[in-house]
Amino acid sequence: MLNRRSFGKHAGAALAASLLSKQAFGQQVASTTTPANPGTPQAVAPSPIGPPLQVGMLIYPGMWTLDYIGPQAFLAGLPNTKVHTLWKTLEPVVAIQDVKMHPNMTLADCPKDLDVLFVPGGTPGTILLMQDPEVLSFLADRGSRARYVTSVCTGSLVLGAAGLLKGYKATSHWNKRDLLPLVGAIPAEGRIVEDRNRITGGGVTAGIDFGLLISARLRGDHAAKLLQLGNEYDPHPAFDSGTPAKAGPELTAELEKSLAAGHEKMRLAAVVAGKELGIT
Amino acid sequence: MLNRRSFGKHAGAALAASLLSKQAFGQQVASTTTPANPGTPQAVAPSPIGPPLQVGMLIYPGMWTLDYIGPQAFLAGLPNTKVHTLWKTLEPVVAIQDVKMHPNMTLADCPKDLDVLFVPGGTPGTILLMQDPEVLSFLADRGSRARYVTSVCTGSLVLGAAGLLKGYKATSHWNKRDLLPLVGAIPAEGRIVEDRNRITGGGVTAGIDFGLLISARLRGDHAAKLLQLGNEYDPHPAFDSGTPAKAGPELTAELEKSLAAGHEKMRLAAVVAGKELGIT
Numbered sequence: 199m200l201n202r203r204s205f206g207k208h209a210g211a212a213l214a215a216s217l218l219s220k221q222a223f224g225q226q227v228a229s230t231t232t233p234a235n236p237g238t239p240q241a242v243a244p245s246p247i248g249p250p251l252q253v254g255m256l257i258y259p260g261m262w263t264l265d266y267i268g269p270q271a272f273l274a275g276l277p278n279t280k281v282h283t284l285w286k287t288l289e290p291v292v293a294i295q296d297v298k299m300h301p302n303m304t305l306a307d308c309p310k311d312l313d314v315l316f317v318p319g320g321t322p323g324t325i326l327l328m329q330d331p332e333v334l335s336f337l338a339d340r341g342s343r344a345r346y347v348t349s350v351c352t353g354s355l356v357l358g359a360a361g362l363l364k365g366y367k368a369t370s371h372w373n374k375r376d377l378l379p380l381v382g383a384i385p386a387e388g389r390i391v392e393d394r395n396r397i398t399g400g401g402v403t404a405g406i407d408f409g410l411l412i413s414a415r416l417r418g419d420h421a422a423k424l425l426q427l428g429n430e431y432d433p434h435p436a437f438d439s440g441t442p443a444k445a446g447p448e449l450t451a452e453l454e455k456s457l458a459a460g461h462e463k464m465r466l467a468a469v470v471a472g473k474e475l476g477i478t
Numbered sequence: 479m480l481n482r483r484s485f486g487k488h489a490g491a492a493l494a495a496s497l498l499s500k501q502a503f504g505q506q507v508a509s510t511t512t513p514a515n516p517g518t519p520q521a522v523a524p525s526p527i528g529p530p531l532q533v534g535m536l537i538y539p540g541m542w543t544l545d546y547i548g549p550q551a552f553l554a555g556l557p558n559t560k561v562h563t564l565w566k567t568l569e570p571v572v573a574i575q576d577v578k579m580h581p582n583m584t585l586a587d588c589p590k591d592l593d594v595l596f597v598p599g600g601t602p603g604t605i606l607l608m609q610d611p612e613v614l615s616f617l618a619d620r621g622s623r624a625r626y627v628t629s630v631c632t633g634s635l636v637l638g639a640a641g642l643l644k645g646y647k648a649t650s651h652w653n654k655r656d657l658l659p660l661v662g663a664i665p666a667e668g669r670i671v672e673d674r675n676r677i678t679g680g681g682v683t684a685g686i687d688f689g690l691l692i693s694a695r696l697r698g699d700h701a702a703k704l705l706q707l708g709n710e711y712d713p714h715p716a717f718d719s720g721t722p723a724k725a726g727p728e729l730t731a732e733l734e735k736s737l738a739a740g741h742e743k744m745r746l747a748a749v750v751a752g753k754e755l756g757i758t
Contacts, residue, residue: 264551264709267577271544271682274575281575290570290578295554295561297547298570300578351710372710389714401710402551403686411716420729423719427733429544430631430652430681432720433713434669436691439703440712449700453707 251279251416253314254340256353257301258285258333260323263293265350268405269316272413275425279416284308286332294320305336314412315344318405319351319371321460328359328467337362347396348412350405354398355464358383359471367393371401372442373457380468382477403440406431531559531696533594534620536633537581538565538613540603543573545630548685549596552693555705559696564588566612574600585616594692595624598685599631599651601740608639608747617642627676628692630685634678635744638663639751647673651681652722653737660748662757683720686711 253273257266274281285291285301293299315337327333337360341347349357354370357363358381367386368378378385386393389400389407397415399408410431414422439445445453454461472478533553537546554561565571565581573579595617607613617640621627629637634650637643638661647666648658658665666673669680669687677695679688690711694702719725725733734741752758 262551264547267544267547270575270577271542290580295550296582297550298578298580300570302576389712390716400712401708403709403711403713406683406686407714407716414716419717423717423725423729424733426715426717426719427722427725427729428681429683430720431683431715432669432680432718432724433683433715434687435706435711435713436670436687436694437699437703437706438712439706440710442707444712445703445707449703449707453704 247278251276251313252309252311253279253281253316254284254308254312254344255281255314255316255318256284256333256337257291257293257299257318258320258323258327259291259293260320260326261291261293261299261318262320262351262402263295263297263299264402265318265320265353265405266293266299268403269318269350269409269412271429272406272409272422272425273314273316273416275428276413276417276421282308294322305332308336308340310340310343312340312344313416314346314348315340317349317353317356319349319353319355319401321352321464324352324356325460325463325467327356328464328471334360334471345395346412346415348398348408350399350408351401352464354378354383355381355468357396357398359468359475361475363396363398364475364477366396367391368396368398369400370398373401373454373461374464377461377465377468380465380472380478382472382475527558531556531593532589532591533559533561533596534564534588534592534624535561535594535596536564536598536613536617536636537571537573537579538600538603538607539571539573540600540606541571541573541579541598542600542631542682543575543577543579544682545598545600545633545685546573546579548683549598549630549689549692551709552686552689552702552705553594553596553696555708556693556697556701562588574602585612588616588620590620590623592620592624593696594626594628595620597629597633597636599629599633599635599681601632601744604632604636605740605743605747607636608744608751614640625675626692626695628678628688630679630688631681632744634658634663635661635748637676637678639748639755641755643676643678644755644757646676647671648676648678649680650678653681653734653741654744657741657745657748660745660752660758662752662755 282303283301284303288301290298290300341362347362351371352374354368364382368383369391375385389404391398410422413425442450562583563581564583568581570578570580621642627642631651632654634648644662648663649671655665669684671678690702693705722730
């Protein structure tokens with residue numbers, strides 16, 4: 199055992215103590231001789247010994263909070279992992295439904311080489327982000343070297359606008375997935391879509407599934423399963439209406455109607471981004 | 479249609495526009511003659527016309543953010559619903575993993591009659607809360623009249639310490655469920671446990687399932703299904719280790735070991751609370 203003290207905290211946080219044990223990471227410790235190869239997903243997770251993993255999670259005004267907190271609950275529970283909550287300044291950003299989120303690092307201070315670059319979704323703020331040169335050039339730069347370039351929900355359209363999904367299979371919120379080709383991505387079925395080192399999730403709650411999966415990619419299946427147990431992730435929805443196919447055409451049409459204006463604004467932003475990228 | 483303007487926001491938020499339509503709430507509109515009966519769950523959801531639903535969600539230092547943000551993403555998407563994020567002061571509280579959360583109302587300003595009283599979990603802060611007379615008397619007061627008294631994760635132990643679960647079936651995080659009898663509750667199986675107007679959820683991610691269910695209780699199945707589709711809640715975990723039974727004895731023992739110190743502290747807090755309530 200490397201560290202036997204209990205953090206005396208909540209299940210998820212206290213996992214760190216457990217996860218730091220040699221026992222939990224026996225296999226991964228053996229793999230430290232495999233060098234990290236930026237741009238290529240690793241089949242074997244690196245050791246929790248050594249420099250911490252660097253995770254950069256963008257937050258922004260008008261984002262959807264659950265898109266971020268779902269993955270964060272997993273990533274921040276991984277051993278020897280630094281989660282940087284990134285924005286232009288350190289002022290709180292106002293997410294959807296008036297939830298204020300606090301960055302803990304500016305874009306300028308973000309490490310150059312990240313293990314994970316992550317962008318959450320959220321229609322109004324996301325549309326602005328797709329047209330924000332400062333954010334797009336930051337993402338293009340860090341994304342060019344990050345080990346994993348990732349998103350949940352409409353965050354994939356921001357990655358796309360930054361030129362990071364050209365020729366990659368990707369997904370987004372089901373209502374916005376059709377916009378992906380405008381920024382050069384290939385829309386694909388699936389709650390989580392992996393193509394080389396790009397991992398994109400579907401809408402909002404897909405962030406929990408993404409958090410579980412990226413934990414496994416970073417620290418191995420055992421660590422991910424411990425986090426799943428700590429977060430008691432054994433979903434049992436009372437209904438089965440989480441996709442258009444399951445919800446049926448009437449419910450879907452009703453929701454699409456109320457989403458139409460946002461869809462059109464995001465389409466226009468994607469067209470502009472695509473033109474700047476020389477795609478459309 | 480009562481309101482056809484699109485909010486032009488994210489899927490979840492934009493739902494409000496859709497949900498305000500007469501079409502969506504035909505059945506519920508017809509039920510407005512049924513008076514609300516505090517303390518008794520209603521089979522038929524009230525109309526979105528009339529005074530807004532009053533939802534009081536407690537936040538506190540050392541809470542687990544996902545416990546709160548999961549249900550919040552559903553509750554804040556319901557039509558004609560006010561979500562009050564409550565704490566002693568309006569200063570931000572520091573949740574687990576250094577996430578700062580902002581209250582938008584003090585306990586003193588909270589409406590006397592709530593449709594939903596909700597408490598999230600999180601071991602270190604939760605233990606302090608179980609011994610905090612100001613918070614416990616607030617919960618006992620609002621909980622005595624609230625239409626639904628609810629929690630996710632170890633929030634149920636706070637409800638219990640406030641005397642709100644005496645003789646009620648309830649659940650908690652799987653690692654802390656055994657403590658419920660100390661505050662007079664009857665531990666029950668199930669990701670969500672409903673007993674009369676008490677609705678308690680399991681650990682952390684159970685808050686998503688709780689959010690979906692309470693949406694249906696408040697505004698009907700149709701509204702809940704629209705939110706499920708908007709939040710794309712169609713879970714597909716990469717692993718199946720979300721409960722001790724599924725994770726198996728080895729993984730569970732490993733995690734329990736790291737949670738033992740927190741469990742003991744929470745047990746002592748439950749014993750003290752139980753004594754004050756005349757239970758143990």
